[in-house]
Amino acid sequence: MSKTKKPGKHATRLSHAGRDPARFHGFVNTPIYRGSTVLYPTLDTLLADDQEYSYGRLGTPTVRALQDALAELEGGHATLLTPSGLSAIATAIQSFVSSGDHILVSDSVYRPTRRFCDTVLKRLGVTTTYYDPVIGGGIAELLTERTQLVFTESPGSQTFEVQDIPAIAEAAHAAGAEVIMDNTWATPLFFRPFDHGVDVVVHAATKYIVGHADAMLGVITTAESAAGPVAKTHDILGLCPGPEDVYLGLRGLRTMQVRLQRHQESALALADWLAQRPEVERVIHPARPDHPGHALWKRDFLGSSGLFAIALKPVSHKALAAMVDGLDLFGMGYSWGGYESLILPFDPTAYRTATTWQVEGPALRLHVGLEDIEDLKADLDAGFARLASA
Numbered sequence: 001m002s003k004t005k006k007p008g009k010h011a012t013r014l015s016h017a018g019r020d021p022a023r024f025h026g027f028v029n030t031p032i033y034r035g036s037t038v039l040y041p042t043l044d045t046l047l048a049d050d051q052e053y054s055y056g057r058l059g060t061p062t063v064r065a066l067q068d069a070l071a072e073l074e075g076g077h078a079t080l081l082t083p084s085g086l087s088a089i090a091t092a093i094q095s096f097v098s099s100g101d102h103i104l105v106s107d108s109v110y111r112p113t114r115r116f117c118d119t120v121l122k123r124l125g126v127t128t129t130y131y132d133p134v135i136g137g138g139i140a141e142l143l144t145e146r147t148q149l150v151f152t153e154s155p156g157s158q159t160f161e162v163q164d165i166p167a168i169a170e171a172a173h174a175a176g177a178e179v180i181m182d183n184t185w186a187t188p189l190f191f192r193p194f195d196h197g198v199d200v201v202v203h204a205a206t207k208y209i210v211g212h213a214d215a216m217l218g219v220i221t222t223a224e225s226a227a228g229p230v231a232k233t234h235d236i237l238g239l240c241p242g243p244e245d246v247y248l249g250l251r252g253l254r255t256m257q258v259r260l261q262r263h264q265e266s267a268l269a270l271a272d273w274l275a276q277r278p279e280v281e282r283v284i285h286p287a288r289p290d291h292p293g294h295a296l297w298k299r300d301f302l303g304s305s306g307l308f309a310i311a312l313k314p315v316s317h318k319a320l321a322a323m324v325d326g327l328d329l330f331g332m333g334y335s336w337g338g339y340e341s342l343i344l345p346f347d348p349t350a351y352r353t354a355t356t357w358q359v360e361g362p363a364l365r366l367h368v369g370l371e372d373i374e375d376l377k378a379d380l381d382a383g384f385a386r387l388a389s390a
């Protein structure tokens with residue numbers, strides 16, 4: 001795969017990848033196929049399993065269209081879909097571990113990834129060591145003979161640490177371990193994991209790929225060397241997303257570049273505005289020069305998305321509630337990546353084990369949607385006024 005510096009070429013692929021209108025009477029979009037049974041015309045084709053589609057769970061033209069588009073876009077060997085981002089993560093990890101094995105997981109991963117490791121994997125006899133997300137090449141010291149994989153997510157969930165993926169990949173490969181990366185924040189447009197040594201990429205397509213908060217979907221894309229084990233595990237676990245959700249993934253993908261461009265611009269503008277506010281202790285956004293991971297972000301990423309965090313100066317619970325409860329445009333709720341702005345308080349202190357979160361006031365994660373930026377500022381401005389007078 002050639003190294004690509006700009007998302008431009010990938011943006012063009014967004015419009016064309018995974019489409020074959022001639023197969024569908026010229027209709028531009030691949031239709032939604034529903035189905036379990038696929039008929040075989042003869043005994044011989046059945047016994048030889050010699051046709052493109054064999055059973056609904058194993059793929060339909062709608063599923064293959066999105067898989068092909070995402071494999072091409074990410075520059076991977078093969079892509080498989082799952083019913084959620086979390087199931088993509090669990091499947092990718094399970095593809096490489098057996099009882100007695102060990103894995104390394106970034107302390108800043110999406111919390112349910114951690115829950116999977118601490119419950120199901122633990123029960124199966126696989127041990128997890130959480131590492132400081134900014135460990136870089138220092139990960140070499142944590143790799144043991146039993147370490148099968150290093151799980152990365154950059155920037156980290158909620159706290160946005162930027163990982164040195166090439167350094168981690170080099171150390172992992174030297175020790176014979178695979179590298180899995182959760183690339184949900186950047187999407188294939190803003191980070192190219194296979195150019196940086198990653199073996200398996202997972203996405204919560206629920207976020208920017210679907211892009212409209214109306215479907216759940218997961219993606220696993222593999223380098224050629226990792227494709228076999230993942231395909232086998234995915235098949236055995238029986239994972240197949242619903243046809244409507246797959247279609248919504250295809251539909252969202254076509255406009256992802258323009259949406260992300262806007263998310264990026266608005267998030268940066270809002271982050272700059274928030275950095276000037278007296279109520280804000282710190283803005284946590286990797287594309288800002290004051291972020292500790294900014295140099296790495298600049299070296300490896302091609303852009304930034306609409307999700308970042310702020311830490312407020314200490315305030316009472318009542319004042320914080322007055323601020324967020326009265327917001328008009330920023331909704332409060334889980335997930336992100338849709339067209340609408342969201343705000344969510346978070347506190348990772350309770351569950352991080354390798355690092356400590358040192359912030360005195362409350363922290364808020366913002367997803368900046370596609371609304372007018374001045375309207376978003378006015379909404380937060382009114383929120384800060386409520387905070388001050390509560």
Ligand SMILES: *Cc1c(COP(=O)(O)O)cnc(C)c1O
Nearest residue numbers: 084085086110182184204206217
């Ligand atoms: C949301 C999210 C997931 C999980 O995706 P679901 O589709 O909600 O299961 C995984 N990783 C990251 C970084 C996420 O933000």
